[in-house]
Amino acid sequence: MAKLQKSIDKRNALIKATIDLVNNDGFHAAPMSKIAKMANVSPATIYLYFENKQDLVNKTYIEVKAEYTKYAFANYNEDVCVQKSFEIIWKRIADFKLKECENAMFLAQCDNTPIIDESCRQEGIKHLQPLLDLWARGKKEGVIKPISDYLLYAYTINPLSFLMINQKRGSFILDETLLEEAYQAAWSSIKVCK
């Protein structure tokens, strides 16, 4: 396999450069020549690792999305009760969005624009299954409101993207206190009130 012999470091550098440039300048202002320079590589080399620019962006998206979900569910355990499980996952996701800010920014940009192919977006959604399963369990137990998963996501996970972007822009800082308040807001929006 020729591909496996090619330096994985170069590939990673290219992915990272893509994320950096797209985050800071936008996709429209992230030419292959700049990506190459930032990765310390010749423009021609990119084409040894990726078919073309679209492929580079698609693959970057899929890779980052996989990292994101892997991180989110790393210490998830089905034996714990719904509320606690949700808290654990939510806080892992919050962690990712704040610590892996560059990655999270890139995902947010892809999720809100037509820069990646629809098939890649679909591909990325699949990895969220454990969260959907947890919600199904919560609904069955009467702990979580019996509403669409899209609503649950919109009110618990998606706000984190907004907060992350605004923190990155320097509008405000998400410290421990704010994070706890955010978690409470998330949980109160989907829990069943006794």
Added chain:
Amino acid sequence: MAKLQKSIDKRNALIKATIDLVNNDGFHAAPMSKIAKMANVSPATIYLYFENKQDLVNKTYIEVKAEYTKYAFANYNEDVCVQKSFEIIWKRIADFKLKECENAMFLAQCDNTPIIDESCRQEGIKHLQPLLDLWARGKKEGVIKPISDYLLYAYTINPLSFLMINQKRGSFILDETLLEEAYQAAWSSIKVCK
């Protein structure tokens, strides 16, 4: 004023074409030539109305943002109680995001990417003041949680963008029932529990 004599229709057509193209193809794939064609105008004519491409996009953003907030606060009245006021504004915003879907999509794309200038983004935020005032009142009265406005926005308004985008992509449909559920989720995430 030479500017006022130029056809306002052409200007509007250009703004609309910009929104359409950026929504469907992304900023990187919205060349001036296509925008011109879609607006039934020569490429050179664009430069009679806008300085350059960046200016076109900036102005489009500001214009759409102004429309958005104008719509949101159209029937807002300071005499009504906080909870009711919030409901009215929230539902107007929901309405806008669902009925003026193209406009809302464009805003979402601008708000999550570096395609518009930072100064325009700031400019756009100013128009939200009435909502921030309402929240201040709600906090003082002990009706709304005493948390950062960014959190309040993240948990009440921002989810609508996510829902709108996914509705546009055909993932699901936001009917009357879902909309009411969404409103309840929004309100429960920020109200003070008695």
Added chain:
DNA sequence: AAAAAAAGAATGAACATTCATTTTTTATTA
């Protein structure tokens, strides 16, 4: 007939991608 607005064609720069070489790595032989 003068001024303003609009047009299509032209210009030059920037870009994605490919090409022709060079460098590096791997495998082979002495």
Added chain:
DNA sequence: TAATAAAAAATGAATGTTCATTCTTTTTTT
């Protein structure tokens, strides 16, 4: 182990295209 040949990887410099913007001319309005 050292020398070398073959293969793979990487490169910088082309290539041809696309694009934003401008220029010159034409059309429309005053």
